[in-house]
Amino acid sequence: MASVVDHLDENESMVTPRDVKYAVLHLQAAVEVLLKARLMAEHWSLVFSDPHKATRKALDEATLSSVSTEQAVIRLRNIADVPIAEKEGRALKNLTEDRNKLQHFGLTAPAPVIEARAGEVLDFLIRFVDEELMPRLSHEERDETEEALGQLRGGLASINTFVRERTNRIRGEVTREGSENRTIRCPECEQMALVLGDTADPHGETVWATCRFCANRWNPDELLECFPADGQDEPSELNTCSQCREWLLGWGVQVLSDPEADVAFCFFCITAFPSVVPCDRCARPVDAAGPGPQLCGVCWEEGVVESRYGREDPTDYGCEAE
Known part of the structure; x- marks a missing residue:
């Protein structure tokens, strides 16, 4: 995580394609290690891709097939009850895709995209360490981690400041244009x-x-x-x-x-x-006129006809049975 901040800190020097490459690789490594650390705290078998095949021997000798980032997120949510928001999960997934593309095709996204995504993931990881890992450390480990996190927060502020300033400038341009x-x-x-x-x-x-x-x-x-x-x-x-x-x-x-x-x-x-929503019956676009079922014209007519023959509950379409 410290390496990621060093590579992406605009205050230190201009971010180069090489900086972006190593930021992605090191950030993905940090994600994998920290998520697995929390799974280990829950139970060591959860770091195996298939917990049913987990053995202490494979764990001790590091010969296991380990859980993927996506699987780790699911297990942390469902088994360890760790709160991971949809946006955070999406940022972690995007990072994995960036790493895979980087390995096979080279850098495929512009540096500002990577910097914005890295800021999101770093923000999540710092909170994750704070809330999920720190309480499980010894006093000595906690003091050391607190010091490291303090430095990381400063670097993250620089990255987020870059993203925020760029976004504010763009919004100012768009507002002046009336767009x-x-x-x-x-x-x-x-x-x-x-x-x-x-x-x-x-x-x-x-x-x-x-x-x-x-x-x-x-x-x-x-x-x-x-x-x-x-x-x-x-x-x-x-x-x-x-x-x-x-x-x-x-x-x-x-x-x-x-x-x-x-x-x-x-x-x-x-x-x-x-005000446009999908039709409750066929999902065609329909303007939501108010409370109750939202139906397009075709489904409304079909519903009225069907209700006369008793094939459907007419109250589903806001009309009375004859």
């Missing part, structure tokens, strides 16, 4: 910095949107894949925009103008639809 309604959270770096509609024709060959934090470029079809409806595998009527009728309506999008809400958003006409 808050078409700026969304980037699927790659997860910063609120992806400004949509940089070119006039979303079906053209030119780049349609560029993230101002990580510089990744997107077209509408690529964005649609990042924001599917629940249980959706490929574009369908679930993605039909009520305004432009294109199949480019994404779900669960966060927009800068209202960053706390997850909304439906059309990547063609660049419009957010905060």
